[in-house]
Amino acid sequence: MKIGMPVYPGFDLLDVAGPWEMFNWAGYEVELVAEKPGLIACNAQQNPAPKPSNIPLHVEVKTSFSGAGKWDALWTPGGAPSALNPRMKDPAYLGFLRKKAGEVKYVCSVCEGALLLAAAGLLDGYTITTHWAFIPCFQQSYPKVNLADGFPRYALDRNRLTGGGISSGLDESLKLIELLSGQAAAVGVQQNTQYYPDPPVSSQIPQTNYCPLDGA
Secondary structure (H helix, E strand, C coil), X not given: CEEEEECCCCECHHHHHHHHHHHHHCCCEEEEEECCCEEEEECCCCCCCCCHHXXXXXXXXXXXXXXXXXXXXXXXXXXXXXXXXXXXXXXXXXXXXXXXXXXXXXXXXXXXXXXXXXXXXXXXXXXXXXXXXXXXXXXXXXXXXXXXXXXXXXXXXXXXXXXXXXXHHHHHHHHHHHHHHCHHHHHHHHHHHCCCCCCCCCCCCCCCCCCHHHHC
């Protein structure tokens, strides 16, 4: 199995690194691609002021869109609002998503990556989930996209698999492994990574009417 991840400057690191780890344990090949290969900086929002510890990590990408291989699934990561806005208007990135969506078994996004699929017209008529803070963006700009009730960790509608907030990519990647290779394979990855979440805090997901893209 081969999973393709088109990254861009400002992508969320955990959207890529966490699922990459899960797919690696499943024995899958993961191909990172970018419009312009090289060192791609992940999201490192510096608030309130830049600090040495906030210097963004970089991922080395060696493959361009034109060199991408044959994939079983497209995995679209989210990113900072300042990174999403230009991608949502980028004909090269959106065109690549459309091309690959027509070739793969599953079209996936995690977190705000759903906005990129929506901008490419790939989620119209599908029920999806995304990061809670970006739900108003869909209500405002993508009325043809159906939002799942509540805040599920992932949502599957036909061959569209979408994940909630950043950490939800771990659950979603296990679901994709189950879809591609069966339940036993997914259980094996869960056991090998010891993925049995038990956070030390408990809270409720906030409600919001503000789209973060508006202020980026």
